[in-house]
Amino acid sequence: MTDPVAAAVSAAVRNVGNADWSSLIQPFDVSRFFSLNFKDIWWTSAPENLRPLRGKVELFAIYDIIGSEGLPLVPCPRPDVVLELMEATDTRARRAVLEQRAPEVGEDCDDVFVGLQDSPHAGRYVAFARDAVVAFRSGAHSSAQAMVSALTTTILDEMKKSFDAVWRAARYRGEGDDFPEILDEAPPYEYWVLAPLWHAYEKAVAGDLVDKWGRHSSIHKVSDVHYNVANSVVSLMFLAALLDFIALGSFADV
Incomplete structure (x- = not known):
């Protein structure tokens, strides 16, 4: 018509x-x-790992899971894992998927890291990211999670002098803060990173450790509650998303 x-x-x-x-x-x-x-337009320009899901999942559902749960879904894992995560009934079911598919997701993250080795912006972090993958593959999931959390802290500290208002809203999360409206206004390629970043800075207090990966909890609240396979997987996925974004050159000083 x-x-x-x-x-x-x-x-x-x-x-x-x-x-x-x-x-x-x-x-x-x-x-x-x-x-x-x-x-x-969106599906045509969507990240490669999401394009095969066109017609299988709703666009808003992808945004909802990334925004509400802080689950990084770009640029990895592979499409069938993303689809399984999308079809899971709730957060607990998605964590079970991550545990079951952990070896494959680890490989997907490593593929991203390898592809960024020559990046003038992200390349210098790749060796450390791949060390985390080595630990992950060997079954030392806590070591991998600790390495990723420390590396994420280093990268964000180096980036912060270039933060705009949107990045500051994601990075400097106050206790009890609601999801910032300004993040919803970010373009998709930033939202993929910003929403998980905001969740990663959720501050855990004694007796109330969050059962999801958080940079803050991994550094300041080390425990067998927070250090587990699912959180280790999510930490690698977030690092892949962060380095993939940095490789775009949006932060020239990084």
């Missing part, structure tokens, strides 16, 4: 003097226009 607005504009351009400009304000379904075209 021809878009009535596009047709009217085309007619007006062909015959400016005699064009019926009232035709430009014919009613049309704005919601349908944006829902169809935005999704088409």
Whole structure:
């Protein structure tokens, strides 16, 4: 079906003097226009690991899990793992998926790190990231999680002098803060990193350790509650997302 607005504009351009400009304000379904075209554009330019999921998962569902749970889903893991995570019924079920698919996710993260070795912005961190993968593969998941948490802290400390308001909102999370509205305004390639980053800085207090990976908890609240396979997997996924973003050169000083 021809878009009535596009047709009217085309007619007006062909015959400016005699064009019926009232035709430009014919009613049309704005919601349908944006829902169809935005999704088409988004999926066409989506990260490689998400493109195969077109038609299998809803776009808003991907954003919801990344935003509500802080689960990094870009640029890894592989599509079938992402699909399994999306189909899981709740957070606990998703953590079970991560535990079951841990070896594959670890390989996916390592593939990302290897691909960034020559990056002028992210390359110098790759050797440390791959050391974490070595520990992970050997079954030393706590060592991998500790290494990733320390490396993440180093990277973010080096980045902070270049932070804009959006990054500051994600990095400097106060106790009890709600998810910042400003993060919702970030472009997708930043949102993939910013939402998990905000969750990673959730501050755990004594007796209330969060059962999800957090940079803050990993550094300041070491315990067998927080150090586990699922959290180790998530930490590697976040590091892959962070380094992949840094490689874009958005932070020139990094």
